[in-house]
Each structure stands twice: as structure tokens, then as C-alpha cells.
Amino acid sequence: MNTQLKSQPTVFVIFGGTGDLNARKLAPALYNLYLEGWLPEQFALIGTGRTKLTDEEFQGRMLNDINEFSRTGKVAEDKWAAFGPHIHYQAADVQNAETYRDFGKLIKKFEKEWQGPANVIYYLAVAPNFFPIIAENLAKAGLTEDADRTRIVIEKPFGHDLESAKELNALLARIFEEKQIYRIDHYLGKETVQNIMAFRFANAIMEPLWNRDHIEHVQISVTESLGVGERTGYYDGSGALRDMIQNHLLQLLCIVAMEPPVRFTAEEVRDRKVDVLRAMRRFTPETVREQAVRGQYGAGWLEGQKVPGYREEPGANPQSNTETFAAVKFFVDNWRWQGVPFYLRTGKRLHRSASVITIQFKDVPHLVFSPETVETMRQNRLIISIQPEMSIRLQVQAKRPGVDMMLNTVDMVFDYKGTYQTQAPEAYETLLLDVMLGDQTLFMRADQVEEAWDLVMPILTSWQNRISQNFPNYSADSWGPEDAEALVAKDGFHWLTLPLNGKK
Incomplete structure (x- = not known):
């Protein structure tokens, strides 16, 4: 168990929270990290999507996904009773800059409860055409300013060709420092x-x-x-x-x-x-x-x-x-x-x-x-x-x-x-653990x-x-x-x- 990690409150914001990647990979991975004691004591998972869901409805979805896809099998009731309340849902249109202010309010609410600042990880489990839109709107909402505590995770494909990859790199570089950017390759x-x-x-x-x-x-x-x-x-x-x-x-x-x-x-x-x-x-x-x-x-x-x-x-x-x-x-x-x-x-x-x-x-x-x-x-x-x-x-x-x-x-x-x-x-x-630890070796x-x-x-x-x-x-x-x-x-x-x- 990493004592340094345990003392760092963390918020995961998963764009595409109702999508296939979260269902099959991210939700089971985060739950298994929790089971093995790798998640901080103070953490929150915020799923986002256009579908309107309550926290309880989203928690039910994630429970079904973890039961189906986790390598550790069916979820024990006592474990879910402890893990489930950390899961939240925020309906959002990622193309609307105003909706990002709701994320900021929710993050500040957690930080107030935890009585200290949190590391915030934005995971872009969405189609590639949304990468620039989300990055720019996060910046407009003032959610990227703390370079030591804010990280963004981007799935492949990173660009469609050399020119588009350069354009995306340049855009991200205007908003984030390189140490904040995690270009993920699950292999x-x-x-x-x-x-x-x-x-x-x-x-x-x-x-x-x-x-x-x-x-x-x-x-x-x-x-x-x-x-x-x-x-x-x-x-x-x-x-x-x-x-x-x-x-x-x-x-x-x-x-x-x-x-x-x-x-x-x-x-x-x-x-x-x-x-x-x-x-x-x-x-x-x-x-x-x-x-x-x-x-x-x-x-x-x-x-x-x-x-x-x-x-x-x-x-x-x-x-x-x-x-x-x-x-x-x-x-x-x-x-x-x-x-x-x-x-x-x-x-x-x-x-x-x-x-x-x-x-x-x-x-x-x-x-x-x-x-x-x-x-x-x-x-x-x-x-x-x-x-x-x-x-x-x-x-x-x-x-x-x-x-x-x-x-x-x-x-x-x-x-x-x-x-x-x-x-x-x-x-x-x-890879999710490395993002939390700030280790970019595999990215x-x-x-x-x-x-x-x-x-x-x-x-x-x-x-x-x-x-x-x-x-x-x-x-x-x-x-x-x-x-x-x-x-x-x-x-x-x-x-x-x-x-x-x-x-x-």
C-alpha cells in the first residue's frame, strides 16, 4: 500500500462515463484498485454523459458492469456498500462551456468535505473529435490552472495523421504542461x-x-x-x-x-x-x-x-x-x-x-x-x-x-x-494507478x-x-x-x- 498515495484526495472525472470503455475497462479497473487498497481514502468518481441519470442509477450501471467485466468476479455486498457511495454522475453536454462550471462546483464541494485540495484526473473516454473541445472548455472554466494537481488522460487514436497529431499536441501544450498529459496506450x-x-x-x-x-x-x-x-x-x-x-x-x-x-x-x-x-x-x-x-x-x-x-x-x-x-x-x-x-x-x-x-x-x-x-x-x-x-x-x-x-x-x-x-x-x-502517482513512464x-x-x-x-x-x-x-x-x-x-x- 502506497502511504503517499493514500493521503492524496483524488477526483476522477470520466467523460464518456456511460460508454463502453468505462463499462468494460475503467470501472472494473478502479474497483479492483479499491479492493487492493490502492485508491486514496478520500476519492470520488464522477461519470459524465448526455443521458440524464441520478447518482443511484449510475451506481447501479457501474455495479452491473463490474459484475460482468471485473477479473475479481461478482462484487461482495459489503465492498459495494463502501465503494458505491464514492460514485457520482453529472449530466453534461461537453460542447457547452457552461456545463463545465458544474464540475468545478462538485470538485470544490468534495474539497470542502475533505478539508484540503484534491488531485483531479480528467479521463477522455470519448470520440477523438471531442478531445480538443473538452480540453478547451476545461480551460475556459478555470479547471486546468493547478499544474501540480490536474491531469488529463487521452485515449488513442491521438490524431488521424502527422498533421492532426501536431495540432492536438499544440492545443494541449497551450492549456497543460507536458507533465499533466497522459496519452494512454493500454498495451x-x-x-x-x-x-x-x-x-x-x-x-x-x-x-x-x-x-x-x-x-x-x-x-x-x-x-x-x-x-x-x-x-x-x-x-x-x-x-x-x-x-x-x-x-x-x-x-x-x-x-x-x-x-x-x-x-x-x-x-x-x-x-x-x-x-x-x-x-x-x-x-x-x-x-x-x-x-x-x-x-x-x-x-x-x-x-x-x-x-x-x-x-x-x-x-x-x-x-x-x-x-x-x-x-x-x-x-x-x-x-x-x-x-x-x-x-x-x-x-x-x-x-x-x-x-x-x-x-x-x-x-x-x-x-x-x-x-x-x-x-x-x-x-x-x-x-x-x-x-x-x-x-x-x-x-x-x-x-x-x-x-x-x-x-x-x-x-x-x-x-x-x-x-x-x-x-x-x-x-x-x-495505468490508472500510474496516473494517480504522476508516473508517466508508460505513457x-x-x-x-x-x-x-x-x-x-x-x-x-x-x-x-x-x-x-x-x-x-x-x-x-x-x-x-x-x-x-x-x-x-x-x-x-x-x-x-x-x-x-x-x-x-
Whole structure:
């Protein structure tokens, strides 16, 4: 229990309090933080939305949401009796500046009850077009003036392209200091993602191998078996490159490729991530065609059910040029990684939902065993599974039991379920706690966002200007378009997948 945090009264104002993000992620995360003693003794949760609700009605909604989506299961009556009264609701039209004064009055009411100032966290769980409106109206109402106690949390997508990201950063910078702005990426809150840095920088055996002399290539795959479904309205203006690679996958790449920070502080870690993005080789129209592949799923069968293609999803454009699959080969042009390809892949309606980072090491320089002995031998691999299982496995060669010398690949495995009895926190629990603590280590800085957009803009521009003539080009329950396999095959590799439950 953090005694410093317990003594800091806190008010959460959740814009979009009646929305899906609060229901599925924020409400359960805040409740679980409360259960484990991480919330301050004096706190209030204020949900906002256009729907008119009483505090009791909103509390009932949140109770139902927590019962359905919390990792800790059904809420105990005594726990809810203590937690529920902290929840409040304020109906508001976020485009009306006058309604923000009601938030100020409510915050002042709590501060008077608590006999001291409170930290105030504004969480924007709303559509991106409301980000600037809410930020400006908060400022007009005088709710952003205390830079030490006021914080704003912004969900992705942060901008639609480089220009819009710069505009949003500039607007926020006029209202807030950078230390107040938390650009959230839930992938960075996942337990296994955080463990990558611990695994790299707390173990002396890893750092000497973590470079171009020993690593042949790196793969980062985030695949989904689900389709777009009801999200076509959002997704058709986004696509796989914007929705996943520009933020989630590039963040994972930065953690894998970053230099060791001098200290584990927010600015040190974020400086090293920005260094990676700045070192990454930029694309030209020619290299886009050589190093980037897009795809769109067609109809097919998944788990015994016939599923529609993307263009047949509800509300989809029958001639849509939006990619639901993207694979890109990146290079980091610095001393550590020169010449090592980083292959990033993401897509929907694929064979399996999984998030896996695979680091493949080079072959041994001289093989002393006979060809018959090493028939099933593979190169060493470090496989970091983020989901569905959370594990880190190092694949090495060992002698198979028997009187003859036969080598076989075996896994040295660290997995959370087998090692720890306690449940790992959800990503949003970790990130919301960091916001309360004022720790920005796992949040993107303005320059990091802009560098990531700058990197992918040539690909986006090329794909927007060049209509694909072969969409749809992969079926449901596949691993994507053939060109994606060719992307790695021409370098002598293939896409690697973690077997179900780690079994071969």
C-alpha cells in the first residue's frame, strides 16, 4: 500500500462515463484498485454523459458492469456498500462551456468535505473529435490552472495523421504542461510488456546478446480472430496501420530496441524510446512497395461458423479500400541494430488471437554435430507471449534421452500462472494507478507520438493514393495475404507462431 498515495484526495472525472470503455475497462479497473487498497481514502468518481441519470442509477450501471467485466468476479455486498457511495454522475453536454462550471462546483464541494485540495484526473473516454473541445472548455472554466494537481488522460487514436497529431499536441501544450498529459496506450500496461524491460535490464546474460552480432531478426505479431463487426464506422477511417502499428506495435518495437536507460525514470525511458523512432529508416514510395503489405479479409469459415467479409460487415463500404491486415519490415539504423529487420504484423479474422514478440538469434558459428544428429534442430529463439498466455520462453537445443546423440529443441519457460498464485492486474489498473502517482513512464510523450506518425505517413499516403485491385485478398481463419509470407520469405525467414498452450 502506497502511504503517499493514500493521503492524496483524488477526483476522477470520466467523460464518456456511460460508454463502453468505462463499462468494460475503467470501472472494473478502479474497483479492483479499491479492493487492493490502492485508491486514496478520500476519492470520488464522477461519470459524465448526455443521458440524464441520478447518482443511484449510475451506481447501479457501474455495479452491473463490474459484475460482468471485473477479473475479481461478482462484487461482495459489503465492498459495494463502501465503494458505491464514492460514485457520482453529472449530466453534461461537453460542447457547452457552461456545463463545465458544474464540475468545478462538485470538485470544490468534495474539497470542502475533505478539508484540503484534491488531485483531479480528467479521463477522455470519448470520440477523438471531442478531445480538443473538452480540453478547451476545461480551460475556459478555470479547471486546468493547478499544474501540480490536474491531469488529463487521452485515449488513442491521438490524431488521424502527422498533421492532426501536431495540432492536438499544440492545443494541449497551450492549456497543460507536458507533465499533466497522459496519452494512454493500454498495451504498455500489460504485465508481460513491462517485464520485457525487467528481463533485459535486470539480467546480465541478456545485454551482451541483445544486438546485431547475435540477433538475426525480430518479429512482433498482434493477430485477432475477430472481425470488425459493428465498428466499421470507426474502422473504415482508420485501418490496421493506424489502429495498431502506429501505436501498439511500434511501442513494443521501441521497448525491444531501446538502449539501456541511465535510471528507470519516466523521462529517461521515454528519451530512449524516442531515440529508437528517430533512428528508424524512413520509407520512400519504392520501399513502401517492397517492405509493406496490406490485406482485407473476405468471407470464410471460423470455428464452424460462416463469417462475412469486411465489405459485407454492417455499415461497411462495398468498395472499401481500408486494410484489415498490415505487415511492415522496419530497420533501426544505429550501431546496435544496423541491418537487423523488424517484422511487424497485425490483422483481423486471422487464424488465432495472439500477441507475440519473437527474437530469433543467429546460427551457431560452427556446428560440430553430424547432420543426422541435428535433424530437428532450430535456431535459438526468445519468445515473449503477451496474450492469450503470459510467458517468456527461451528455445534452446538439448540432447534427446537415449543412447545416441540426437538434439531436440526444448523450452526454458517462465509463465505467470505457473510461477505466481496471484492474478496479474489488468493493463488499465496499472495505468490508472500510474496516473494517480504522476508516473508517466508508460505513457507517450508529444515528440514520441509525432515521430511514430512521421514514420508511417509515407505508407499511409501510398496506400490512400493507390487503390488496391485485389481486395479482399485473404479469407477468414487464414494467416493473412500471400504477400505477407513473401515479405519475410524473400529474406529467408517465415512468420513464427506460438503453439497453443506452448505445446508443439
